[in-house]
Amino acid sequence: MANNILDERQCSISGVDQKGRGVACEKESVSGAVSQRACVYCGARVVLNPITDAYHIVHGPIGCASYTWDIRGSLTSGSETYRNSYSTDLRETDIVFGGAGKLTKAIDELAEKASPKLIFVYATCIVGVIGDDIEAVCRSAEERHGIRVVPVKAPGFSGTKTQGYKLACDAIMQLMLPHSGQPKQFGVNILGDYNLAGEMWIIKGYLEAIGIPVISTIAGDSSYGKLIRAPGAALNLVQCAGSSEYLAERMDGELGIPYIKVSFFGVEDTVASILRVADALGDPVLSANARDFAAKRTAEAMPFIEKYRPKLEGKRAAIFVGGGYKAISLIRQFNELGMKTVVVGTQTGKKDEYETIGALADKDTVILDDANPAELEQFMLEKHADILVGGVKERPLAYKLGIPFCDHNHERKHPLAGFEGIENFISEINLSINSPVWGYVRGCEEIG
Ligand code: SF4
Numbered sequence: 126m127a128n129n130i131l132d133e134r135q136c137s138i139s140g141v142d143q144k145g146r147g148v149a150c151e152k153e154s155v156s157g158a159v160s161q162r163a164c165v166y167c168g169a170r171v172v173l174n175p176i177t178d179a180y181h182i183v184h185g186p187i188g189c190a191s192y193t194w195d196i197r198g199s200l201t202s203g204s205e206t207y208r209n210s211y212s213t214d215l216r217e218t219d220i221v222f223g224g225a226g227k228l229t230k231a232i233d234e235l236a237e238k239a240s241p242k243l244i245f246v247y248a249t250c251i252v253g254v255i256g257d258d259i260e261a262v263c264r265s266a267e268e269r270h271g272i273r274v275v276p277v278k279a280p281g282f283s284g285t286k287t288q289g290y291k292l293a294c295d296a297i298m299q300l301m302l303p304h305s306g307q308p309k310q311f312g313v314n315i316l317g318d319y320n321l322a323g324e325m326w327i328i329k330g331y332l333e334a335i336g337i338p339v340i341s342t343i344a345g346d347s348s349y350g351k352l353i354r355a356p357g358a359a360l361n362l363v364q365c366a367g368s369s370e371y372l373a374e375r376m377d378g379e380l381g382i383p384y385i386k387v388s389f390f391g392v393e394d395t396v397a398s399i400l401r402v403a404d405a406l407g408d409p410v411l412s413a414n415a416r417d418f419a420a421k422r423t424a425e426a427m428p429f430i431e432k433y434r435p436k437l438e439g440k441r442a443a444i445f446v447g448g449g450y451k452a453i454s455l456i457r458q459f460n461e462l463g464m465k466t467v468v469v470g471t472q473t474g475k476k477d478e479y480e481t482i483g484a485l486a487d488k489d490t491v492i493l494d495d496a497n498p499a500e501l502e503q504f505m506l507e508k509h510a511d512i513l514v515g516g517v518k519e520r521p522l523a524y525k526l527g528i529p530f531c532d533h534n535h536e537r538k539h540p541l542a543g544f545e546g547i548e549n550f551i552s553e554i555n556l557s558i559n560s561p562v563w564g565y566v567r568g569c570e571e572i573g
Pocket residue numbers: 164165166167185188189249250251279280281282
């Protein structure tokens with residue numbers, strides 16, 4: 126292993142020398158390693174923010190509130206409320222004397238001016254330190270205003286981003302549990318899809334075309350009214366397992382709704398997921414519809430894939446994304462294009478996901494959990510990556526190294542899921558890798 130990897134990080138990286146040893150994951154970030162991971166509060170906000178008619182009060186300094194809709198472009202078919210962000214803007218005197226009074230005033234003001242149905246209150250780092258009792262504040266606000274005010278105790282220092290996902294799932298359960306007694310109906314919930322660039326609408330369209338109604342979506346394009354209908358569904362589909370498998374497990378145990386994991390990235394996973402959903406519902410007509418639908422859409426997609434495959438075959442990809450399930454789909458998608466994944470990592474991947482990644486990847490592929498920029502830089506250069514697929518924090522890293530980049534995270538403006546997404550993904554990978562600009566960049570380097 127190369128020498129600019131911290132000793133404490135070696136166990137989270139599997140390369141040529143350490144193949145078969147497994148990748149240490151689901152651990153706190155190593156101090157001083159400048160992790161690419163977001164904090165606990167961000168993990169919670171990322172899941173809850175797409176609830177379109179919810180108000181989000183960030184109890185903390187104004188800096189924590191910079192996480193807004195702008196950096197997670199999930200789309201809505203209803204309310205636009207979620208595009209606003211509210212903060213108690215805690216200052217020095219609040220830290221000394223306590224901020225609970227300021228939070229009470231903020232909730233009361235919002236209740237008076239906006240008539241909300243649902244408010245989330247996030248406790249950030251400093252609130253965890255000074256110990257404001259946000260649960261008591263939220264409870265008394267619920268009684269005063271007759272609305273749901275849900276505390277999310279998410280100080281950034283209290284764990285990893287995964288802990289934030291769990292807190293968000295617990296908050297959603299708090300909303301659903303009072304409605305657990307409703308009659309069951311035929312249909313599914315989609316969990317862990319955030320309707321980025323309308324992706325959830327694409328998947329919903331596929332299911333409806335096959336004859337499967339969607340009862341509720343969590344949290345893309347959801348609302349308080351839609352969320353509380355979720356306990357009535359027959360099956361949960363978990364798209365982003367990293368953020369939502371815990372919610373699915375709780376809904377299975379406490380609401381009696383079984384779940385299956387799905388992924389709609391790439392032909393192989395999209396087709397497999399469509400068939401699995403239909404089969405899980407146990408109706409042969411739905412299964413036959415699903416097979417027909419998948420065969421038709423695959424046949425339509427293949428000429429496009431075949432057209433671009435010669436331009437991409439043999440290229441080398443690096444992947445660094447949030448969850449393991451997406452990384453797995455991306456490796457398969459690159460395989461479909463004849464590309465080789467040379468580096469693959471995630472922020473919050475789980476042990477079983479890394480095992481699947483290990484089985485799919487080549488022997489010499491570098492697999493790493495919770496990477497930092499120095500590691501990504503080193504391995505992308507060592508492995509001669511032709512493109513990096515990642516998110517907003519990885520983009521400048523790739524560009525500074527003169528490596529093409531594909532955004533597969535919150536900010537993108539075009540869907541990458543489903544058959545529509547397959548065409549967008551291939552177009553973007555081709556445009557980025559084969560852009561003449563990289564020739565100029567490398568030319569400048571040689572001259573410089
Ligand atoms: S780490 Fe703490 S201070 Fe920083 S954004 Fe997260 S909650 Fe706020």
